Amino acid sequence: MALYVYSVTAGTHPHRLDGLTGVGESPSPPRTVTAGPLAAVVSDVTEEIRPKRRDLAAHQEVQERLMADGTVLPLQFGYTAPDDLAVRQALEDAADDYLAALGRLTGCAEYHLRASQEEEPLLRRILKESEEARGLNDRIRSGVADPRLPVALGELVAREVEQRQDALAASLVEALLPFAREHAVHPHSAPDFLNLSLLVSDGSKDDFLTAQADLADRTDRTDDGVELRLTGPLPPYSFVQ
Known part of the structure; x- marks a missing residue:
């Protein structure tokens, strides 16, 4: 059988x-x-x-x-x-x-962190901070009939989103790595921009959870529409080699 x-x-x-x-x-x-x-x-x-x-x-x-x-x-x-x-x-x-x-x-368990971001707050920030994006947007809103403008704005915004989310993902990983024995960054799909597994020892668990909660609180206070979702402790699927 x-x-x-x-x-x-x-x-x-x-x-x-x-x-x-x-x-x-x-x-x-x-x-x-x-x-x-x-x-x-x-x-x-x-x-x-x-x-x-x-x-x-x-x-x-x-x-x-x-x-x-x-x-x-x-x-x-x-x-x-x-x-x-x-x-x-x-x-x-x-x-x-x-x-x-x-x-x-x-003595270890896996914790899984996903990070996502609402589109609207991010787009507002890009238009506020990027002079080029703001200029393209203003020209479109003023009625300039140039079909290249929406394409250029879309490409610029896509690049800005990727760069900003990559930088934020890297900072989140860096902040939590001191509390993990190993980590694995997995492929992600929208709206998530980070899909991270961490192998955390029992001795580091409390410090890790405190650090993650503080990180989630600081991220939430930025008003950028970022949400961190933590699950665990889990069996260490990502670390069985």
């Missing part, structure tokens, strides 16, 4: 899996497959697993239960293996890498 694989842990992890249900139309309870000092948390599946809301929630619930009791190497949603033997072989083949990752991530 095929297996859905949730994560890898140390074999000594308590694996409190009682009451959890796995993924799939007819979910099986999660269980472990062990190989030497390692264990994989799996459940039996009989069909191809797709990212339905219920299954995504079940996947995450297993990760969070495991994370509450120790270090976990979470797999991304959708990883399957043909049987117990294949899982055991994979653990044995990559044992050194898994053990190193477990050691590196011990």
Whole structure:
């Protein structure tokens, strides 16, 4: 029978899996497959697993239960293996890498920061601070019938938005890096201009949360329409290598 694989842990992890249900139309309870000092948390599946809301929630619930009791190497949603033997072989083949990752991530959690910005306040600031943008806008508003003007203004504003948001994103990352062991900047899509993961140790968690809250407060007081959204603690998906 095929297996859905949730994560890898140390074999000594308590694996409190009682009451959890796995993924799939007819979910099986999660269980472990062990190989030497390692264990994989799996459940039996009989069909191809797709990212339905219920299954995504079940996947995450297993990760969070495991994370509450120790270090976990979470797999991304959708990883399957043909049987117990294949899982055991994979653990044995990559044992050194898994053990190193477990050691590196011990006592840490992932925090995820997204930053977005309302368009209107940013455009107002660009028109206020950019003489060139303001001049183009004034000519358009005065009725100058030159089709090149809107194009030129649009290109200028797009450049200004990118430059300003890149600079702001860099400053946000720089402010939080002292509190993180590792970080990863992910691709983002509008309206977000920053998609950042940080690996934070338990010992730095309080200082990190204080720094992030202060940063959010200062950002909010600029009246630039910037919003910071923090989630965590999370299983360290972004830092499993």
